[in-house]
Structure formats: structure tokens, C-alpha cells
Amino acid sequence: MAEPRESHRWKWLLCAPALTILVLAASGPLLIVLVYSFLTPGNMGGVIWEFSTEGWFRVFFRRDIFDPADVSLNTAHLTILWRSVWLSLQTTVICAVLGFPTAWFIATRPANTRTVWLFLITIPFWTNLLIRTFAIQELIRNSGTINTLLIWAGVIDAPIQMLFSEFAILLGMAYVFLPLMVLPLYAAMDKLDFRLVEAGYDLYASRLQVLRHVILPLVKPGFIAGSILVFIPSIGAYVTPRVLGGGRTLMLGNLIDLQFGQGRNWPLGAALAITLLVIVVAALLFYLRTLNREEGPRHG
Amino acid sequence: MAEATGRYAPADRTTVAKPRRRARNFDVRHLPGFGAVAIFTFFMLYAPILILVVFSFNAAPSQAQWGGFSLQWYEAAFNNRQVREVSIRSLWLALVASGIATTVATLAALGTTRVRRFPGQTMIYALINQPLMVPEIVTGVALLIFFAAIKVQTGYTGMGYLVAAHTAFCIPFAYLPIRARLETMDITLERAAADLYASPFQAFRHVTLPLLVPGIVAGFMLGFVISLDAVVITEFVKSAGQDTLPTYMLGQLRRNITPEMNAIATLFLALSLCIVTAFFLLTRKRG
Amino acid sequence: MKRMLATSLAALIAGGSMAAADEVVNFYNWGNVTPPELIERFEAETGIRVTVTDYDSNDTALARIRQGGHGFDLVVPSNNYVETWIEEGLVIPLDRDIVTNIDNIAPEWMDVDFDPGRQYSTPYFWGTTGLIVNTSVYDGDPHTSGIIFDPPEELSGRINVVPEMSDIITMAIRYHGGQQCETDTDILRQVRDTLMDAREHWLAMDYGNIDAYVANDISAGVYWNGGAMRARLQNDDLVYGYPQEGFSVWMDNVMVLSDAQNPEGAMKFVNFLLEPENAAAISNFSRYASGVVGYEAFLEEEMRTAPEIVTPPELVGAGAFSIPCPQEVNDIYSQIWTELMQ
Numbered sequence: 001m002a003e004p005r006e007s008h009r010w011k012w013l014l015c016a017p018a019l020t021i022l023v024l025a026a027s028g029p030l031l032i033v034l035v036y037s038f039l040t041p042g043n044m045g046g047v048i049w050e051f052s053t054e055g056w057f058r059v060f061f062r063r064d065i066f067d068p069a070d071v072s073l074n075t076a077h078l079t080i081l082w083r084s085v086w087l088s089l090q091t092t093v094i095c096a097v098l099g100f101p102t103a104w105f106i107a108t109r110p111a112n113t114r115t116v117w118l119f120l121i122t123i124p125f126w127t128n129l130l131i132r133t134f135a136i137q138e139l140i141r142n143s144g145t146i147n148t149l150l151i152w153a154g155v156i157d158a159p160i161q162m163l164f165s166e167f168a169i170l171l172g173m174a175y176v177f178l179p180l181m182v183l184p185l186y187a188a189m190d191k192l193d194f195r196l197v198e199a200g201y202d203l204y205a206s207r208l209q210v211l212r213h214v215i216l217p218l219v220k221p222g223f224i225a226g227s228i229l230v231f232i233p234s235i236g237a238y239v240t241p242r243v244l245g246g247g248r249t250l251m252l253g254n255l256i257d258l259q260f261g262q263g264r265n266w267p268l269g270a271a272l273a274i275t276l277l278v279i280v281v282a283a284l285l286f287y288l289r290t291l292n293r294e295e296g297p298r299h300g
Numbered sequence: 301m302a303e304a305t306g307r308y309a310p311a312d313r314t315t316v317a318k319p320r321r322r323a324r325n326f327d328v329r330h331l332p333g334f335g336a337v338a339i340f341t342f343f344m345l346y347a348p349i350l351i352l353v354v355f356s357f358n359a360a361p362s363q364a365q366w367g368g369f370s371l372q373w374y375e376a377a378f379n380n381r382q383v384r385e386v387s388i389r390s391l392w393l394a395l396v397a398s399g400i401a402t403t404v405a406t407l408a409a410l411g412t413t414r415v416r417r418f419p420g421q422t423m424i425y426a427l428i429n430q431p432l433m434v435p436e437i438v439t440g441v442a443l444l445i446f447f448a449a450i451k452v453q454t455g456y457t458g459m460g461y462l463v464a465a466h467t468a469f470c471i472p473f474a475y476l477p478i479r480a481r482l483e484t485m486d487i488t489l490e491r492a493a494a495d496l497y498a499s500p501f502q503a504f505r506h507v508t509l510p511l512l513v514p515g516i517v518a519g520f521m522l523g524f525v526i527s528l529d530a531v532v533i534t535e536f537v538k539s540a541g542q543d544t545l546p547t548y549m550l551g552q553l554r555r556n557i558t559p560e561m562n563a564i565a566t567l568f569l570a571l572s573l574c575i576v577t578a579f580f581l582l583t584r585k586r587g
Numbered sequence: 588m589k590r591m592l593a594t595s596l597a598a599l600i601a602g603g604s605m606a607a608a609d610e611v612v613n614f615y616n617w618g619n620v621t622p623p624e625l626i627e628r629f630e631a632e633t634g635i636r637v638t639v640t641d642y643d644s645n646d647t648a649l650a651r652i653r654q655g656g657h658g659f660d661l662v663v664p665s666n667n668y669v670e671t672w673i674e675e676g677l678v679i680p681l682d683r684d685i686v687t688n689i690d691n692i693a694p695e696w697m698d699v700d701f702d703p704g705r706q707y708s709t710p711y712f713w714g715t716t717g718l719i720v721n722t723s724v725y726d727g728d729p730h731t732s733g734i735i736f737d738p739p740e741e742l743s744g745r746i747n748v749v750p751e752m753s754d755i756i757t758m759a760i761r762y763h764g765g766q767q768c769e770t771d772t773d774i775l776r777q778v779r780d781t782l783m784d785a786r787e788h789w790l791a792m793d794y795g796n797i798d799a800y801v802a803n804d805i806s807a808g809v810y811w812n813g814g815a816m817r818a819r820l821q822n823d824d825l826v827y828g829y830p831q832e833g834f835s836v837w838m839d840n841v842m843v844l845s846d847a848q849n850p851e852g853a854m855k856f857v858n859f860l861l862e863p864e865n866a867a868a869i870s871n872f873s874r875y876a877s878g879v880v881g882y883e884a885f886l887e888e889e890m891r892t893a894p895e896i897v898t899p900p901e902l903v904g905a906g907a908f909s910i911p912c913p914q915e916v917n918d919i920y921s922q923i924w925t926e927l928m929q
Contacts, residue, residue, distance in 0.1 A: 008418040014411030015424050018404040018471055025468035026431045029442035043914050044671045045646050046653060065779070065922050066772045076929035098341045101331070105338030108329040118518070119576040120342065124349045125525035126572040127565035128390070130549045134557055135348035138355070143802040145351060163804070164791040178345070179525070180473070183518040187477040190514050191484045194329060207331060221483040225476040228432070236435025238532060243553075246791025247750045250928045253435040257532075258928070260441055261646045262752040263921040264914070273438035280433040281426070361821070365802075380623050382639055444654055451656025535647065540613030540658035541638030551618015551641025555814060556797045558619065 030277075037270035045264045055267030059275055077255070077272075084252040085279075087169060088234035092181075094174040095230045096223070099181035103222075106182075107189035118186060121179050129176060133243045136172055137163060164246030172240040180229035188222025224287075232280055252276055349569065356562035373563040380560065382548065387564055390528060390545040391571075393459070397466035398474065398523030404467075405474035405523075406516055410508075413482040432472045439469070440536035447537055457539040465537045466527045473526045474519035481515025610635045612852040615652075615659040617839065618643055620712070622872035629859050635852045652677055652844060660847040661856060663711050666838045667753075667911040669701040678842040680706050685854035688861035696838070696878035700908065708840035709857055710878025712869055715898065715906060716754045716835045718828035719815045724806040729828030730902060732762045734807055736785045743788040747799070747808035750792045752924045753909065753917075754835060755782075755809060761833030768912035770919075779923050786927060800825055813874035816895040827895040829902040835909040838878065 037055050039047040059077060064070035106117040124132065139145050140162040147159035162168055196218065200210040216223075238253035245251070250258070252272070259269030356374070360367025377383045405428075412424060431439065447461045489511070493503040531546035538547060549561055614621070618641035626637045640659070642648045645668045651657055653675070664672055672678050683689065692705060702708045720729040725741045727734075736759060738746055748755055757767055759782055765774040790805060799805045800818040810818075815827040841860060843853045859865055866877040867885030876896050883891060890896060898906065912920070 011411040011418055014407045018408040019427055021468050022427050025464040027427055029446035032442050032445050033438055045650055065919055066776055076926050079929045101334035101337035102341045104334050122521045122525055123572045124345050126568045128546045129529040130546055131561050131565045135352040138351050139348050142804040183522055184477045184480045187481040187515045187518045188484045221480045225480045229476055232432045246793045248792045256435055257437045261644055264917055277434055448654030448656045457658040540640055543640050548641055551643050554643055554794045555619050
């Protein structure tokens with residue numbers, strides 16, 4: 001690329017406005033959370049300014065409630081952690097499976113109607129998260145629309161319990177995060193050079209081969225962006241598990257919320273939050289590194 | 301892109317064993333089953349919305365039974381000042397926050413995409429994506445403590461805090477599609493512009509920016525809906541009289557979401573439909 | 588893009604200067620319990636504008652106000668939080684010269700443990716945490732928490748328990764004969780085991796919206812009396828149960844914040860809420876009882892005799908005000924709770 005060797009100042013200048021806002025209203029304040037994770041829980045929430053590692057200890061280990069000397073691995077936390085990761089992975093896959101064909105469908109419409117299709121994806125999201133989640137609840141509850149229709153059609157005799165299950169959480173999260181997959185995928189596809197696709201067919205590649213070897217590599221950046229956008233917020237999801245999961249199946253976001261709320265153990269909540277952050281960053285780095293190795297240096 | 305063709309095309313030639321004749325009206329854009337999945341997806345997206353719209357006209361006071369057609373919930377929503385105020389505040393906040401977020405994210409994307417790696421780039425990347433990686437509740441508590449300190453110091457308790465918090469939260473959502481767009485964008489046009497002695501700004505204004513528009517639109521829309529949804533952060537950052545629609549509903553969660561909310565949601569949908577229609581008509585005229 | 592940015596900036600400036608102007612009182616209250624017409628009446632009477640901002644938990648409200656810089660004038664904490672608010676100096680004593688209606692408080696609510704003599708707080712409304720049962724599914728005695736902790740077969744898998752840690756653990760402690768803030772390890776061990784076993788019979792731990800009870804998607808649960816009444820009005824099969832093993836009585840109380848912008852206006856609002864007619868407006872809207880004398884005259888007929896509001900005399904003794912537990916005790920509860928919800 002024809003880039004002057006000189007300084008990188010202009011790149012920093014371009015990033016400066018975004019970075020200023022982020023440091024002031026997102027990353028900077030997070031340092032407070034790090035500090036809080038090493039403090040002592042205050043009475044009725046909050047913290048006392050006394051150094052303690054108890055919060056961190058509790059993330060991974062538990063003292064028996066009735067015999068503090070008996071220390072074991074905190075299986076409750078690990079279960080919740082694993083559930084969060086697993087449900088988020090499934091959500092990402094569902095979003096990708098539904099989102100890719102949808103984005104493709106939109107990208108292959110005539111140019112002037114594409115924006116309309118794109119808007120159609122986002123329109124449901126103008127209602128807000130809570131009301132949408134409640135609409136899903138209405139759809140899948142025992143006396144809800146789906147069960148009523150199925151009984152009316154004679155497919156089933158008794159309603160299927162769909163609400164308050166992991167299925168409900170998955171459905172809700174896939175619904176909520178789908179546009180986060182479709183929009184970046186579309187942005188990548190929209191610029192796709194169809195002559196390359198045609199070239200593939202000219203070389204007698206099957207549709208599957210073209211998809212695998214031509215289209216997928218070209219829209220990969222969109223896929224990466226989409227997966228990140230879906231996976232990460234899923235892990236910390238709060239409203240969907242609370243409303244559709246019935247609260248009995250906690251996810252990490254709810255566990256952290258519990259500690260900052262009724263549990264009144266802010267240091268533990270802070271430590272759990274940092275743990276979550278570390279896991280996400282590690283996963284992200286691993287993901288990006290694998291991609292880079294696969295692809296080789298692209299720029300420069 | 302040139303790399304991609306160079307890498308994959310020959311591979312294809314060797315792996316394809318049987319030559320196959322292509323039908324005359326062969327559509328290279330068609331992939332079997334994709335249309336069906338897309339239609340299914342759209343159906344899934346709109347099923348709950350349909351329920352919501354139908355029940356906003358329900359005469360019965362619950363979602364449990366249909367009690368006939370009625371506009372009472374619209375009337376109730378209009379007559380409830382709090383509902384009116386929180387709805388307008390939500391829209392305003394989403395517009396401002398995603399507007400600012402899209403602008404700064406576009407600049408940042410230009411500074412970090414298609415450039416030679418530079419010291420600190422990874423850090424910038426991490427900073428931009430950071431709001432994504434932290435559950436809202438954590439950012440919420442952190443911002444509560446930090447902003448409260450500023451509020452006490454300065455005495456300013458206006459909407460600026462919510463705007464800042466929402467903007468920061470929207471930046472990664474706006475940044476990623478713009479970046480994805482930039483990465484797949486053809487560099488040759490910009491180079492041609494430079495060859496024709498266009499200044500960097502002219503090249504940007506007349507070549508890069510128009511090509512970037514789909515990414516920017518996607519980023520803005522993402523940011524907009526993300527801001528409309530942001531409930532936990534808002535709950536912790538809001539000062540007196542700054543409830544938004546989601547926090548207003550969060551307050552109701554413990555008892556029952558009133559059907560007024562269905563009416564408001566339907567109105568939001570209608571508004572978004574109006575915008576889409578206007579947009580469609582405008583682009584058609586131009587085309 | 589440029590035009591959009593300009594509009595945004597203009598709107599930003601306009602939004603920033605929206606405040607100021609006339610006299611305002613900022614009311615920080617639980618969601619969906621402030622009747623809009625009540626606010627309008629106060630504004631018409633006094634010319635003071637009232638903004639209502641909602642919260643959904645005592646802990647959020649406390650955390651929010653502790654940090655300062657919030658701009659609120661009034662808050663409505665539950666009885667078991669009131670002492671914390673007073674001790675930490677977050678609220679100021681009531682100005683008796685303005686709050687002249689203080690004598691309207693019913694005698695039984697006047698000298699309460701959490702605020703003797705009502706120096707700081709006035710009742711907003713009160714209620715009980717009990718059970719709701721659908722009699723078409725189970726027609727046994729609804730007045731026992733055994734319905735939740737050792738459910739009859741018909742109710743197994745059809746129960747919802749509200750995710751309120753102290754309410755549920757206290758209910759389980761009473762089921763095993765213990766006291767609030769119990770520290771006896773034998774009882775707590777039983778409590779944990781009971782909860783872990785009972786959990787298998789629960790469908791959800793949700794705030795459980797009224798519709799789900801009305802439609803019989805959920806057939807029993809732990810619920811508040813006001814919600815239970817709203818549900819019963821739509822489905823006659825539902826009854827409210829007062830656990831004979833013991834149940835919690837709670838009261839939400841209006842207090843004026845020490846960093847209020849407009850303490851005088853806030854005091855006027857407190858006084859206004861103590862008018863029987865206004866107290867009744869709150870009760871009719873929320874379906875919870877008031878602590879104000881003479882409000883019954885303005886009460887809707889169905890409220891006056893509702894079994895959810897009028898505790899059966901033989902069960903009155905089982906009710907007790909919930910009290911705040913010390914941090915160590917709360918910590919044990921929170922561990923049991925996390926295990927329960929894993």
C-alpha cells in the first residue's frame with residue numbers, strides 16, 4: 001500500500017474522538033471494578049475500603065456454609081460459567097445458520113430494494129428488548145399462541161412446556177442477537193464481486209464448492225464481526241435469561257447482578273465481572289490468532 | 301481480493317472432476333435453500349411482533365385472553381405523561397448517541413483499517429471493543445460510581461451522562477460493520493482518484509465515503525437499536541426524571557407489564573415503518 | 588451525515604437545558620405504583636411539577652442514592668431498609684410544620700420499630716408476602732408454605748417462586764420453626780436441603796406475571812397480596828394463602844433525601860400523600876393497603892373486603908415485619924441462594 005512511512009499521528013487523530021468517549025464512559029470507570037474486587041463487602045451493599053482477596057477466592061472456591069474450614073471447588077459458579085459459554089456458542093451458531101442465508105438473500109436483491117430488506121431486519125428491534133422478550137413469552141407459554149395452534153390443529157393433546165427452559169433462553173437470545181449477525185454479514189456481502197463467483201462456476205465448481213472456496217473467504221470479515229457481536233453480549237445476557245429462563249437457570253450476567261443486588265457482595269460481583277472479561281478477551285485473542293495464522297499476514 | 305482469487309481459483313480447477321454444463325439462465329447469485337431460510341427468518345422475526353401488535357388492540361386488560369378490539373391502551377398511553385416522556389426521551393437518546401457513535405466510529409475505522417500495523421493498534425482495537433466484552437451490569441455499576449462523583453463535583457445532572465454512556469456502548473456496534481465494509485472494499489478506486497490528483501480529502505469525500513455508506517447505515521441502525529435496548533446501564537446512570545422506555549418497563553417487571561407498553565411498541569414500529577417508507581421513496585427517486 | 592450531526596448537536600443542547608424553570612419535585616419510587624392522576628392533582632393544587640423515576644429493587648435505590656449526585660428529592664424504601672437509610676444520614680427528619688397530616692397515620696403504623704414515632708418516614712402502602720394457589724388444580728389448605736416446600740403432586744412442576752432472596756429463605760426458615768435472620772446451623776442446613784429438594788418441583792423462579800397465573804400456566808407460587816388480588820379479579824379460581832408457619836409483612840415508606848434539591852416541595856408532597864383521598868388513590872391503583880386513617884371511605888368496594896387485603900383473624904398472629912439481617916447472615920443466605928439458582 002502506498003502509505004508514507006512518516007508518523008502514525010493521523011491514525012491516532014482519527015481514533016481520538018472514539019477513544020476519548022470510550023475511556024471516559026466505558027473503559028476508565030472499569031478500573032473501579034478492578035479495585036472493588038479487592039475490597040471488603042460493605043453492610044447492605046457497597047464496599048469497605050479494606051484490602052481483601054476473599055472476593056477472588058470465592059469466584060473459584062467455596063467454603064462450606066456450615067464449616068468454613070472445608071474448602072472445595074465452587075461448582076455452582078463453574079456450572080453457571082459453563083452454561084453461559086455453551087448457550088452463547090449455540091446462540092452464535094444459530095444466528096450464523098439463519099443469518100448467512102438471510103444476509104445473502106438481502107445482498108442479492110435488486111440494489112434499490114436492498115435497503116428496505118435491511119430495514120425489515122431491524123424494524124422489530126425498534127420495540128425494545130423487554131417488550132420483545134415478553135412477546136416471545138406470549139408466543140411460547142403453555143396457553144400461548146403456538147401451543148393453542150398446535151392443540152387446535154390436533155398435533156398435540158397437552159401443551160408443551162417451552163417457557164422457562166434453556167430452549168426458551170436460546171430462542172430469545174437468537175432472536176435478540178440475530179441482526180448483529182445479519183448486518184455485518186450483509187455489509188461484507190454487499191461489496192462482493194460477483195464476477196469472482198461467476199469465475200468459480202466457469203471453472204466448473206459446484207455450488208457447494210463456490211460457497212466454500214469463493215464466497216465464504218470473501219465474506220469472512222463479516223462473519224468474524226458478526227460472531228463477535230453475537231457471542232460476547234450473549235455471555236453477559238441478563239434480561240433474556242431472567243424473563244424466558246424463569247430465573248432458575250442463571251447465566252453469568254444474572255450471577256453478577258445477584259452479587260451487586262440482593263447478594264450484597266460487591267467485591268465478589270466485581271471479581272466475577274473481571275473473570276468474565278478475562279475469559280472473553282482470551283477467547284477473542286485465541287480466535288483472532290487462529291484466523292491470522294490460517295490466513296497469513298494480509299496487510300503490509 | 302486479488303489474493304483470494306489467486307489462492308482459491310486454481311484449487312477449484314483441480315478438485316472439480318466432472319465438467320458440468322450450466323443452464324442458460326443460470327443465476328450465479330442463487331444458492332438453493334437460502335431463500336427459504338431467509339423467508340423463515342423473517343417470519344420468525346415478525347411472529348412475536350405480530351402478537352404484540354394484535355394485543356395492543358385488546359379490550360381485555362391482559363395478554364391472556366382476547367377481549368375484542370379496542371383502542372383503550374393507546375388512549376391510556378397518550379394520557380399517561382410518564383409514558384409519553386420516557387418514549388420521547390428514548391428516541392432522542394438513541395438518535396443522538398448512535399449519531400455520535402457512528403461518526404466517531406467511522407473515523408476510527410478509517411484510522412485502523414487498511415493501514416500498516418502501528419504501535420498501539422491492538423490497544424485501540426481492544427478499547428473500541430471493550431464495551432462489548434463487559435456485561436451491562438458491570439459497566440452500569442462502574443459508571444454509577446464514576447459519574448456520581450462527577451455529578452457531585454460539578455452539580456451538572458443533565459442528559460450528558462446518558463449520552464456519553466450510550467455513545468460509548470454503541471461505538472463497537474457501529475465500528476464493526478463499518479470496518480467489515482472497509483476491509484472488503486476495493487482499493488483501486490481510491491488509488492485511481494489519487495492518480496488523478498485528488499486531494500486525500502476529495503478522494504475520501506467523493507470515493508471512499510459513498511462506498512462506505514452501507515456500512516455506515518448498518519452501523520447507525522445497529523447503534524440505534526442497541527441504544528433503544530440499553531436498560532441496565534441506563535438504570536444506573538440516570539438522574540432524576542431521566543427514565544427511558546426500557547427502565548420504565550424494568551420498574552414494571554416485578555408486577556406486570558401493562559398493555560400500554562404494547563401500544564407504545566406498536567407506535568414505535570409504525571414510526572420505523574414511516575422512516576423506511578420515506579427512505580425507500582427517496583432512494584427510488586434518486587435512482 | 589453532516590446534517591444529522593448538526594441536528595443531533597442542536598438536540599443535545601436543547602436536551603441539556605430542558606431542566607430548570609419552575610419548581611420541581613423529583614420522586615424516586617417503585618415502578619408502576621404511582622397513579623398518574625395523583626401527580627396531576629398535586630401539580631394542579633401546588634403548581635409544583637413532579638417527575639417520577641422508577642426503580643425495581645431496594646438495593647438499586649440504595650446504591651444509587653449513596654453515590655450522590657442523583658437529583659432526587661424523595662424515595663420509598665421498604666421497612667427493612669429504612670434503618671440503614673436513617674443511620675447513614677441519607678434522609679432528613681420530617682418537617683412537622685409542613686407535614687401536618689402526620690396524625691393521619693393509623694396508630695398501629697405510627698410507632699413502628701424501624702422508625703419509632705415516625706421521625707423520618709410516612710407509610711406509602713403495605714402488604715404481605717404469601718402464596719397464590721389455583722383451586723381448580725389443588726383445593727387443599729392454601730395457608731401453608733408446605734405448598735412450596737413440600738408440594739402436593741398436582742402442583743409439582745407448576746410452581747413459581749419469586750426470586751426474592753430474603754423473602755424465600757425467611758419463609759423456609761419459618762417452615763422449619765426458625766426466626767428471621769436465623770443463625771442456628773441445624774435449621775439453616777435443613778433450610779438448604781429443603782430448598783434444594785423443593786427446587787425440583789418448581790417450574791420457575793420468576794417475578795411471575797399476573798397473566799401466567801390467570802391462564803393457569805403457573806398453578807401456585809409465592810406472591811405478594813396486591814399481585815394476587817389483581818390476578819384473582821381475572822380468575823376466580825385463584826386464592827391467596829397466608830402461610831400459618833409465618834409470613835412477612837412489609838411496608839414501603841416515603842422519606843425525604845438529605846441532598847434533596849427541593850426539600851420544602853418534597854415535604855409538601857409527603858403531606859399530600861397522607862390525605863385519605865390520595866392514600867386511597869394509591870391503594871386503588873396498586874391494590875395494596877394504606878397506613879392512613881379514613882382512606883377506606885375512598886376505597887373501591889372490592890378492595891374493602893378483599894381476602895388479600897383483610898388478613899383472616901386467626902392468621903394475623905403469623906405475620907411479622909421483615910427485619911434487616913446482619914451482613915454475616917446475609918452472606919450465608921446469599922451462598923444458599925447461589926447454590927439454589929445454579
